[in-house]
Amino acid sequence: MALTQPRYVIAVPDLARSAAWYRDVLGFEVHELGDPGWRWLQRGACIIVAGECADALPPSQLGDHSYFAYVQVDDIDALHADVAARGAEISKPLRDEPWGMREFGVRTADGHRMMFGQPLA
16 A cells, blocks of 8 residues: 655644745745635645644744654755755755765744755665
């Protein structure tokens, strides 16, 4: 049984601000869901469903638990250059890892952390 097209669901304190950040910094498309408290964010096969939770604990206060996604990509260097040029806060520099991945991390406007990686040849 295969797992296909994973989707991530996150809580954000200010949905409009977060959606704009994912659009402007990570290059995601922002889609309405018919409920004003939710947005569908998509770039390629990566889908994030963001829900506004103004009173939730800020992700920046979750420490190591603020990681929510590891997204495998087909051109890590191009993605890194793209999001860095858009002003992303790089939380882990681009580098080759001993576990066979070339990867980097970003911290979102809300303090969530995402990793992006590509298998080394």
